[in-house]
Amino acid sequence: MTALEITGLQKNYVDAYSGEEVTAIGDVSFSVNEGEFVSVLGPSGCGKTTVLNIVAGFVNLTEGEVVVDGRAVSGPGPDRGVVFQSHALFPWKTVLGNVVFGLRMKGVPRAERDAKGKEFLELVGLGGFGHKYPHELSGGMQQRLGVARVLANEPAVMLMDEPFASIDAQTRRKLQEDLTRIFEKRHPTVFFVTHDVDEAVFLSDRIVVLSKRPSRVREIVTVDLPRPREWRTALETPEFREIANRVNELLVDDEGAAAGADEDPGGATDADGTAVAGV
Amino acid sequence: MASDTAEPVRRTPAGRTPRKSGASPGVVRARKVWLWLTRRAAFRNLGPFVPVIALWWLVAEMGVFDEAFFVGPPRVVEEFGDLMEKGILPGYLTDSLTRLAYGVGFGLAIGLPMGFVVAMFAKVRRFFWPILLFFQAVADIAWLPIVIVWFGFSLTAVTFVIVYTIVFPLMLSVVAGVEQVPRELLRAARSLGAGRTRVFFEVILPGALPSVAGGVRTGLGYGWRALVAAEIIVGTSGVGFMMFDARRVGDISQVFLGMAVLGILWYALDAMVLAPFERATVERWGMVRSLEADG
Numbered sequence: 017m018t019a020l021e022i023t024g025l026q027k028n029y030v031d032a033y034s035g036e037e038v039t040a041i042g043d044v045s046f047s048v049n050e051g052e053f054v055s056v057l058g059p060s061g062c063g064k065t066t067v068l069n070i071v072a073g074f075v076n077l078t079e080g081e082v083v084v085d086g087r088a089v090s091g092p093g094p095d096r097g098v099v100f101q102s103h104a105l106f107p108w109k110t111v112l113g114n115v116v117f118g119l120r121m122k123g124v125p126r127a128e129r130d131a132k133g134k135e136f137l138e139l140v141g142l143g144g145f146g147h148k149y150p151h152e153l154s155g156g157m158q159q160r161l162g163v164a165r166v167l168a169n170e171p172a173v174m175l176m177d178e179p180f181a182s183i184d185a186q187t188r189r190k191l192q193e194d195l196t197r198i199f200e201k202r203h204p205t206v207f208f209v210t211h212d213v214d215e216a217v218f219l220s221d222r223i224v225v226l227s228k229r230p231s232r233v234r235e236i237v238t239v240d241l242p243r244p245r246e247w248r249t250a251l252e253t254p255e256f257r258e259i260a261n262r263v264n265e266l267l268v269d270d271e272g273a274a275a276g277a278d279e280d281p282g283g284a285t286d287a288d289g290t291a292v293a294g295v
Numbered sequence: 296m297a298s299d300t301a302e303p304v305r306r307t308p309a310g311r312t313p314r315k316s317g318a319s320p321g322v323v324r325a326r327k328v329w330l331w332l333t334r335r336a337a338f339r340n341l342g343p344f345v346p347v348i349a350l351w352w353l354v355a356e357m358g359v360f361d362e363a364f365f366v367g368p369p370r371v372v373e374e375f376g377d378l379m380e381k382g383i384l385p386g387y388l389t390d391s392l393t394r395l396a397y398g399v400g401f402g403l404a405i406g407l408p409m410g411f412v413v414a415m416f417a418k419v420r421r422f423f424w425p426i427l428l429f430f431q432a433v434a435d436i437a438w439l440p441i442v443i444v445w446f447g448f449s450l451t452a453v454t455f456v457i458v459y460t461i462v463f464p465l466m467l468s469v470v471a472g473v474e475q476v477p478r479e480l481l482r483a484a485r486s487l488g489a490g491r492t493r494v495f496f497e498v499i500l501p502g503a504l505p506s507v508a509g510g511v512r513t514g515l516g517y518g519w520r521a522l523v524a525a526e527i528i529v530g531t532s533g534v535g536f537m538m539f540d541a542r543r544v545g546d547i548s549q550v551f552l553g554m555a556v557l558g559i560l561w562y563a564l565d566a567m568v569l570a571p572f573e574r575a576t577v578e579r580w581g582m583v584r585s586l587e588a589d590g
Contacts, residue, residue, distance in 0.1 A: 074482050094488030104479035107580040108501040117497075118487035151581025169487055 019085060019205040020048040020071065020173050026079035027066055040066055042230030045080075048173065051203040055216035058226030058234075059267055064209045067226075068177050071207065072098050085172040094118055097166030099176040103158045105150040111137065111161055112146035118169030136168040137161075139198060156187040160194065167198070173205040180215070189247055192218055200244050213267070217241075217260045218250055225266045235266055340566055366548045371555060374548040383537075388556070391533040394450060395522050398457025399515060406462040406514065407507070410469025414503075415495070420470070431463040435521045439528050453525045460521040461514040468510025472503030505577040512569050519561055 027041040040063040048054045056064045069075040071082050073092040082089040084096055097118070098104075105114050112133050119129035137143050140160040142153075150158055159179055166174050180188045196219055199206065210216050216223050223237040239259055241250065250256045332338045348368060354360070355367025378384035413420050413427070435456050446452040476499055484498045526535025534553050541549030 072482070072486055074485075092482065092485035094486065096486055098483065098486045100479050100483060102477070102479050104477065104483040106480065106483075106498065106501075107582050108504075108576070117484070117489075121488035121490075121493060149580055165487070175486075 017049055018047050019050045019052070020207060021083040022046055022067070022071070022080070023083075024080035025067065025070065025077055025082065027063070027070065027075070028078045039230040041070075042232045043080075044226070044231060044233055046224050046233055046236060048205055048207055050205055053199055053206045053208065053219055053221045054224060055208040055210055055220040055222075056224045056226060057210060057213065057216050057263060057267065058231060059228045060211060062226045062228050062231045064211075064226055064231075065177055067231075068098075068175050068207065068209045071173075072096050072175050094121065094169055095172040097169050097171035097174050099159070099162045099166055099174065099179045101178045101181050103150070103155075103162045105158060105161060105165070107150055109150075110146060111142060111148050111150065111153070114150065114161055115146075115164050115168050117165060122169075133168055136164040139167070139202075140164040141194065154187075155183050156191055159183060159191060163195065163198070167202070167204060171204075173207055176206060176208045178210055179208075181211075188215075193246055195219060196243075196245050213260050213263050217256060217263065218245060218247065223263060225263060237263055237266075363545070364547060366551055370548045371551045374552050378549070378552070384552075384556075387533050387537050391522060391526065391535070392560075394453045394526075394533065395457065395518065397450065397454045398518050398522065399461065401454060402458045402461030402465065402514060402518060403511070405458065406465035407469065409462070410466040410507075410510075411473070413466060414470040414473035415499075427463065427466060431467070435460040435517070436524050436528075439525065443529060448529050448531055452529050453522065456525045457518045457521050460517045464517060465507075465510045465514045468506050468513070469503060472506030472510070473499055475506060476502035501580075505582050508569075508573050508577060512565075515564070515569070516561070519557070523557060 023045050025041055025044040026039070028037050028039050030036070031038050044067060046054075056067060058064045066075060070077045071084070071089065073089050073096065087095075089096070106117065109117065112130065115133040115136055116124075116129040119132060124132070134143065134146060137146060140163055142157060142160055142164065145153065145157070150161065153161065162179065163174075163176075180191050183191060192215060198204075199219075206219075208216070208219060217239055220239050223239060225234045225237060226232065227234045237259060241253065241255055241259070332342070352368050355365060355370075359365070375384070413423050438456055438459060439452075442452045442455050446455065480498050480502060481494060484494045489497060522533075523535035523538075526533040527539045530536030530539060534556055538550045538553035541547070541553070
């Protein structure tokens with residue numbers, strides 16, 4: 017049932033200039049269930065991307081444990097596909113070549129992997145673009161390809177590192193709806209890092225709010241908005257605003273303590289199903 | 296066919312011309328001819344040389360310099376026909392190109408693998424980097440005296456110098472190429488299930504290609520020059536030898552001919568091998584912006 021389990025995660029690193037040991041992640045624990053969409057939010061510089069990099073196996077952890085599909089993580093692997101902010105597509109491969117990359121690494125025969133690749137291109141709305149090269153696609157299409165490339169590989173969990181941050185606002189809305197639609201259709205397990213509160217509320221089943229450095233889990237907010245979701249109706253529902261406000265307050269509260277922000281964090285109404293994480 | 300990328304850019308003014316008021320039919324026709332010409336590969340490759348040759352011819356005809364020091368195109372063409380007929384030029388060209396082929400072949404065979412080994416293994420790199428920089432600084436020609444002592448006036452001596460010239464810039468460009476592969480691409484490949492060997496062949500090799508292709512081009516250019524220099528000094532035959540020998544006996548037209556032959560051969564190599572290769576790979580992938588599309 018649990019696809020990803022993070023227990024007592026801590027990350028220290030040595031500052032290259034001062035030689036001091038810095039604690040980036042103090043103590044982070046949470047889990048993501050199979051077929052669940054979980055976002056990680058936090059004030060800027062709180063190390064949410066570091067958490068993702070540790071889960072992906074790009075960065076080693078100092079303390080704690082990360083378990084994916086019952087196995088402790090050590091190094092990158094195909095069970096944890098990553099969608100990058102920079103898309104990270106292979107420029108020398110066609111769109112189809114990018115999608116089937118993971119299947120090729122697994123040794124899936126050509127006919128089978130091409131058929132599957134095409135199926136996933138259809139899913140993200142890139143059917144008929146298979147022979148193009150990534151640089152011939154728009155930014156939004158490139159990121160949809162990034163999603164298809166990971167999903168075609170059927171990972172235990174799809175890790176997304178601020179995937180829409182470098183995309184213009186209108187396209188971003190569209191991509192968020194596309195992602196929700198894909199999620200509602202196929203129910204992959206998603207671990208999504210973002211700094212956009214509305215985006216997190218719109219997409220997620222639960223939101224893990226981290227504190228500033230050294231980061232801890234401040235709160236896990238459950239988003240029980242009905243699916244399928246789309247922006248037009250979501251923005252009109254009071255529940256959506258309520259949850260977004262609640263998450264915003266958690267963030268502002270934290271940043272206010274650090275930077276002396278003038279916003280008053282008071283009057284927080286508890287959203288349904290909020291739970292304080294065990295630290 | 297070579298102008299795929301340039302065409303749309305250049306077609307736009309053509310579509311506009313008929314609507315422009317005040318342009319006489321003659322101007323319109325001239326413009327059409329010009330557009331037709333600029334789309335021909337032959338014109339775009341050879342066209343720029345027309346004014347250069349015309350200027351050369353003009354200077355020669357005007358007799359600005361004495362004919363013992365400066366000859367015009369007709370003399371050079373005549374000399375070309377003469378040397379071709381006698382079989383001297385084909386023989387010398389074969390000698391030069393054979394030397395270049397040996398030098399480039401060994402240079403690539405040594406430089407590329409060594410470059411990747413140095414680039415991929417940090418320890419090897421730390422050890423070799425200072426040595427690499429040191430030997431790169433010793434000019435190729437500076438090796439000639441000792442190379443002649445070791446190998447005599449032989450093919451080996453010339454090959455050694457060319458290989459030496461090619462290997463170091465090539466290695467440095469391979470290292471730079473491997474370094475410029477974005478870290479995210481390596482991570483993406485690893486998280487899609489690629490092991491270290493697959494990452495090397497699927498990501499690092501193609502990712503380093505723009506820089507490596509640049510290195511091969513620079514290396515060949517250096518090798519070409521080193522060949523001529525080596526032939527002048529080691530020379531018993533070859534285009535470089537021909538030029539230097541002609542100077543000795545005061546036959547300037549052969550010197551001019553040699554220079555033209557060197558330029559034409561290099562240009563042909565670039566236009567027929569190197570540029571098409573880059574067009575088919577790094578430009579197709581959008582990894583470098585095509586020079587033509589910018590113009």
